[in-house]
Amino acid sequence: MLKILFPYIKLYQYYFLRILLGMLMVITALAASIFLLSLSGWFLSATAFVGFAGLYTFNYMLPAAGVRGAAILRTVARYFDRLVNHDTTFRILAFLRTRAFKHLLPLNAVQIQRFEKAELLNTFIADIDNLDHLYLRLFAPIIGSLCITFFIYFAVSYFDHNIALVITLFLLVTILTLPIIFYYAGRTLGEQIAEQKSLYRQKLVSYMQGQAELTLFNAKHSFRQSLTDIESHWLKLQTKQSTLLSLSNAIIVMIVGVMTQIIIWLVADGISNYDQPIIALLIFIGLSSTEILSPIPSAFLFLGQVLSSAKRMNNLLSLSPVINFGELSNTDNDQQCEITFKSINFSYPNQPLIILKDINFQIKNGEHVALIGQTGCGKSTLLNLITRTWQPTNGTIMLNQIDISQFSEPALRNMMSVVPQVIHIFNDTLRNNLLIGNQYANDAQLISVLKKVELDKLLSTEQGLNLWLGESGRTLSGGERRRIGIARALLHNAPLILLDEPTESLDNQTEQQILSIIKENYADKTLIMITHRLIHQALFDCTYLLENNTIKKINN
Numbered sequence: 163m164l165k166i167l168f169p170y171i172k173l174y175q176y177y178f179l180r181i182l183l184g185m186l187m188v189i190t191a192l193a194a195s196i197f198l199l200s201l202s203g204w205f206l207s208a209t210a211f212v213g214f215a216g217l218y219t220f221n222y223m224l225p226a227a228g229v230r231g232a233a234i235l236r237t238v239a240r241y242f243d244r245l246v247n248h249d250t251t252f253r254i255l256a257f258l259r260t261r262a263f264k265h266l267l268p269l270n271a272v273q274i275q276r277f278e279k280a281e282l283l284n285t286f287i288a289d290i291d292n293l294d295h296l297y298l299r300l301f302a303p304i305i306g307s308l309c310i311t312f313f314i315y316f317a318v319s320y321f322d323h324n325i326a327l328v329i330t331l332f333l334l335v336t337i338l339t340l341p342i343i344f345y346y347a348g349r350t351l352g353e354q355i356a357e358q359k360s361l362y363r364q365k366l367v368s369y370m371q372g373q374a375e376l377t378l379f380n381a382k383h384s385f386r387q388s389l390t391d392i393e394s395h396w397l398k399l400q401t402k403q404s405t406l407l408s409l410s411n412a413i414i415v416m417i418v419g420v421m422t423q424i425i426i427w428l429v430a431d432g433i434s435n436y437d438q439p440i441i442a443l444l445i446f447i448g449l450s451s452t453e454i455l456s457p458i459p460s461a462f463l464f465l466g467q468v469l470s471s472a473k474r475m476n477n478l479l480s481l482s483p484v485i486n487f488g489e490l491s492n493t494d495n496d497q498q499c500e501i502t503f504k505s506i507n508f509s510y511p512n513q514p515l516i517i518l519k520d521i522n523f524q525i526k527n528g529e530h531v532a533l534i535g536q537t538g539c540g541k542s543t544l545l546n547l548i549t550r551t552w553q554p555t556n557g558t559i560m561l562n563q564i565d566i567s568q569f570s571e572p573a574l575r576n577m578m579s580v581v582p583q584v585i586h587i588f589n590d591t592l593r594n595n596l597l598i599g600n601q602y603a604n605d606a607q608l609i610s611v612l613k614k615v616e617l618d619k620l621l622s623t624e625q626g627l628n629l630w631l632g633e634s635g636r637t638l639s640g641g642e643r644r645r646i647g648i649a650r651a652l653l654h655n656a657p658l659i660l661l662d663e664p665t666e667s668l669d670n671q672t673e674q675q676i677l678s679i680i681k682e683n684y685a686d687k688t689l690i691m692i693t694h695r696l697i698h699q700a701l702f703d704c705t706y707l708l709e710n711n712t713i714k715k716i717n718n
């Protein structure tokens with residue numbers, strides 16, 4: 163168990179001072195609470211016993227001030243306990259999310275394909291959230307209650323050593339045994355709840371995304387029903403967990419009850435010679451132990467959930483990138499780009515089909531190349547080898563006579579602009595959607611690029627560059643989306659541009675416009691464009707045909 167949780171416990175070293183302060187607040191709040199209850203008990207019984215006779219002799223002020231002081235201290239400590247500990251937890255969670263995301267980015271497509279999209283979403287949201295139990299619900303209450311147990315021992319020993327021993331023994335045995343019992347009682351339930359929660363989230367995402375297909379195949383109702391089934395199973399499991407929680411509270415009340423009975427017996431008349439108010443004080447100390455014990459079993463009840471989330475996170479964090487980038491960050495001629503393919507072979511991992519076989523060709527700097535071939539022959543795959551989305555099975559790709567694997571990732575990204583088949587538009591402003599091409603571009607550059615791709619009509623509204631493009635660029639036509647893709651590539655201004663069918667499914671006029679924008683703006687850059695349309699060949703210096711896993715040059 164510790165092995166699974168260790169990576170997260172290790173993170174606490176970065177927040178040591180905050181955790182220390184948070185623990186201090188937990189201990190202060192608990193101590194103030196016990197002090198308040200026992201002092202109140204003593205005060206009430208002392209005033210009752212002195213009666214009217216003590217009206218002028220009994221000092222009411224001091225204990226009353228003590229009670230008020232303890233109440234204020236408890237409230238303040240509780241407030242800061244919540245503030246500091248929740249703030250620390252949020253910081254740890256934010257750190258974990260950033261770390262998980264940074265870890266995910268360098269993984270290649272095949273490693274990410276292992277996870278369903280919603281599974282990753284679940285890991286980022288629910289699993290990381292579950293890990294907050296670890297500190298807030300587990301470590302903080304356990305450490306707090308152990309410290310207070312020793313504090314009670316020393317405080318009660320001042321009056322009676324036997325009673326101090328009884329209270330300490332009861333508290334320690336409860337703190338050390340109940341968690342184990344409730345961990346085992348709730349482990350499977352916790353795991354099942356985490357599993358159902360993740361399954362529900364995955365199904366819900368599929369349900370939302372697949373509305374069109376589900377409606378088309380008349381499967382909406384049955385899919386919705388399967389979602390409801392998971393939900394009701396999940397609710398049943400949660401009910402069981404709540405029952406266990408109630409049981410743990412009942413056991414705590416019973417333990418404290420038995421302990422209080424023993425204390426009453428020890429301080430009873432004839433066995434001890436205490437004043438009645440002291441008797442009340444000792445009994446109230448015993449009763450107040452409920453406060454220390456009640457969070458303990460519930461913490462362990464949720465441990466199963468925390469563990470299964472931690473396992474999923476560990477699974478993700480244990481993946482190391484298959485494609486490793488080199489150290490090379492700058493070259494003398496990073497404003498030009500010549501590409502050489504040397505004996506490249508490629509098959510997708512775990513797939514029997516050979517996609518590319520012994521590919522050898524060279525594209526000179528500034529050359530414009532059309533790449534043609536039948537559907538599924540491997541054209542996109544070839545571009546993906548240049549971007550290093552995939553790694554050749556063997557052979558070498560060189561950029562400016564340097565092996566592509568020697569470039570650092572930023573250096574490689576700086577050398578090329580890619581316009582994919584599907585342009586992703588983020589639910590954001592026009593400005594932010596363009597800045598993806600070059601985060602340092604100013605508004606004047608963005609406007610000039612929009613003019614180049616003939617999208618300046620988008621600037622005609624009051625919002626200008628702040629125009630909201632909506633979910634997946636709903637407000638844009640197919641042609642406009644492609645133009646945004648080209649605008650991003652223009653802003654990126656790299657010496658190599660890779661275009662994957664940029665005019666696919668566009669009408670003739672838009673297609674011609676887009677092609678002329680590309681030709682005009684990339685006149686001096688190296689360009690590879692995948693196309694199905696042979697009429698485009700005239701626009702290029704040469705054409706390569708990909709056929710039977712190999713490539714051959716066709717003169718235009």
Ligand SMILES: Nc1ncnc2c1ncn2[C@@H]1O[C@H](COP(=O)(O)OP(=O)(O)OP(=O)(O)O)[C@@H](O)[C@H]1O
Binds near residue numbers: 536543
């Ligand atoms: N991630 C993948 N895993 C396994 N096989 C894949 C993967 N991506 C593509 N393929 C297969 O590799 C082959 C080449 O695909 P690729 O997308 O490169 O073809 P293409 O020539 O670009 O096709 P199109 O013109 O239709 O875009 C196809 O048979 C395809 O099914």
